[in-house]
Amino acid sequence: MADDAMVTIPAGSLRALERKVESFKTLVEISTIISSTLDLEELMSLVMEKAKGVMGAEACSILFYNRDMQKLEFEVAVCEEGDASNILKKKVLLDIGQGIAGWVAEHLEPLVIEDVKKDPRFFQGADKMTGFETKGLIAVPLIGRRGLIGVAEMVNPGRFDFDMEIFRLLCRQFAIAIENSFAHKESLERERLRQELDIAAALQRSFLPESPTFSLGDLSVSAVNISAAKVGGDIYDFVTPAEGKLGVLIGDVSGKGVSAALYMAKASSDFRYISSRAESPGAVLDGLNAALSRYPRGMFLTALYLIADSAKGEALIACAGHPPCIRITAEEVRVLSVASGPPLGIVPASYETTSITLGRGERLILLTDGVFDAKDRSGGRLGFEQVVEFIRRHRDEEDIVRMIVDRVSDFSEGTEWADDLTVVEVRRR
Amino acid sequence: MKIDIQEHKGVKVFALSGEIDMASSPALRSELMALVGRKAPVVFVDFKDVSYIDSSGIATFVEGLKAMMPYGGRLKLLGVPAKIMEIFNFSKLDKVFEIYGNVEDAFKG
Incomplete structure (x- = not known):
């Protein structure tokens, strides 16, 4: 075998x-x-x-x-x-x-x-x-x-x-x-970029006021700021340029992402410096316009700056291509018409200052275009007039800022937010 | 967005169509800045078929304009649709750019 x-x-x-x-x-x-x-x-x-x-x-x-x-x-x-x-x-x-x-x-x-x-x-x-x-x-x-x-x-x-x-x-x-x-x-590489963005976002938040609410005498302000991405291009700030004076800035940088965030940071620090030295809002925007003109790549900032007197309620406003603010009085809600110049950082310009008096109980709503340019699922936009109408319907509501943000959120449900959004309320008690 | 660069009586005309946004503006920027880099005395931008422009798109034209100003170049926008004109008016960009109805007006202006 x-x-x-x-x-x-x-x-x-x-x-x-x-x-x-x-x-x-x-x-x-x-x-x-x-x-x-x-x-x-x-x-x-x-x-x-x-x-x-x-x-x-x-x-x-x-x-x-x-x-x-x-x-x-x-x-x-x-x-x-x-x-x-x-x-x-x-x-x-x-x-x-x-x-x-x-x-x-x-x-x-x-x-x-x-x-x-x-x-x-x-x-x-x-x-x-x-x-x-x-x-x-x-x-x-x-x-x-x-x-x-x-x-x-x-x-x-x-x-x-x-x-x-x-x-x-x-x-x-x-x-x-x-x-x-x-x-x-x-x-x-993606992880490294993510971490860098986290750092950039934290740094950027440090340029906004520490608290979204602030009071001075009879005046109080509150703000909501939401970025569509980790870093954003919207800016708001509260300052006290002189005794009894409250300064409120709102602005929107062109473009998005890290470049917009860096520009916002520069605008923010320039604003702090200039607003502490110039008297009128127009002069502050003049200075900021000159400072931002040196920035490359055609970036610009639309902004609205107001200085309000906490005792008398007088508010001085200057605007650089920014959407107008909305005034809520006991009688009505209307768009406040103020003289406006071109956005900041583009061409030499001189910004006019408009004066109004805020009566007791009156409010001003300042916003960026992320509010009214919000898109719904079919691509339709909310629209500025619709926002004004919404405020009209809810003029007596205490927390109108939050309600506006919720309205945008409901409107754009099911879509990705494309733009940053900021709403600021200035109120005289 | 589509960029069609034509020449009309010796002037470069950027005929744009579609949406000018974050995604499409870099291509537009490189074409426009190449022309501006060669110190083109006049550039026309035809907006007739533009359906949307965002702030990064506007920034592209701002950059072109700012680069042209030192040598006296002129950037002229024409045929801006009503919806886009609203944005320009709202943000006071109509105080920044030269805006004309059509090519003929732009030549006269």
Whole structure:
């Protein structure tokens, strides 16, 4: 029986089998390396080193496919002598279809070339730059989940009798590992940006008054400010420019995001400085206009500034392209018409000051366009007149500021808020 | 937004259509600022087919205007639809920009 079970394997088949086992061993080893790191540089050097060793190659390189340029560019090169990596990195660009790598990228098929001199597709540029002599090479496309990532090349391999299927499998795994490390890098970058935005948002909040309410004599103010994004471009401030005087600023920076937030911060600090020195609201806006004109990129600020006397109720108002304020008296609710100049920071201008007297129990509502430009689900806008009408209907309500914000919130339910929103109430008891 | 740059009697005319907002204004900015960088003496912007403009869109024209002022260049807006004109009036931007009804008026102005 035992004799019957003896099988004789021809020496050639045995060697092939041994090579297969060897190849599988390499596959497992490289798989382990691939899953050991998400660092792209480390991953590439480890895999290239290993592959170079297994194939007995003199050098190997990876070219990444740049989707924007639609070209291949050298990313890493490992060779025995010197550091060709730095010579080639990002400097040699190949069109799709150009050279061996370009051919592989175009056809998404590997190429095995024992003598490049006999192959007209071979591109000599890289050798000329590095002084390296390419004799033969194996080039394989690196194809990830989203398509071509690049091309890997083994230069002057010691052997050509390898299992192409296993090699392709390996390259596929390698491609996915590269994709994973790209994704990891992106997520780290996103996290870093998120943290920076958190810091920017906290810094920006510090430019707004510590408390959203403030009182001086018979005058009181309260504000609600909501940013559509983490950082916003709306501004409001309460100051006491002189004894018994309450200054209230509301403004809206053009644009959104970090640039608008930085501009808001500059406007806020300039306002604090200028408002402590200039007497009338018009003069404050004149000064702020000049200070903001130096800011780049066409950014501007619409603003309304009022200074009210806490004893007499006299209010001086100046406006720079900002939506008018709404006056609530015992008899009526109406839009307060005041002289207005262009937004701040655009052209030299002189801002007029308008004077009114706030009677006891009267209120002024200041707002930014985020209130009336709010969109509903069908894209319709709330509208300034509708806001005035809403205030008219709720003129006796104590917390009108909160009610306006709730109205905007109801109106834009189911949509993402596109703009910052600020409502400030100035009231004389 | 679509930008179509035409030439009318030697003056570059930006014929815009669609929405000028955060997303589309960078493309407009690079075209406009390239022209202003070459010190174009006059630039027309045709608003006839513009459906919406936000403050970042307006900021693009403000930037162009501010860059043209030092060399005496003129930025003229024309064919501004009523809805957009409302925004310009409301925010007193009509005091900032030269606004004309059509190309002929802009040439005369």
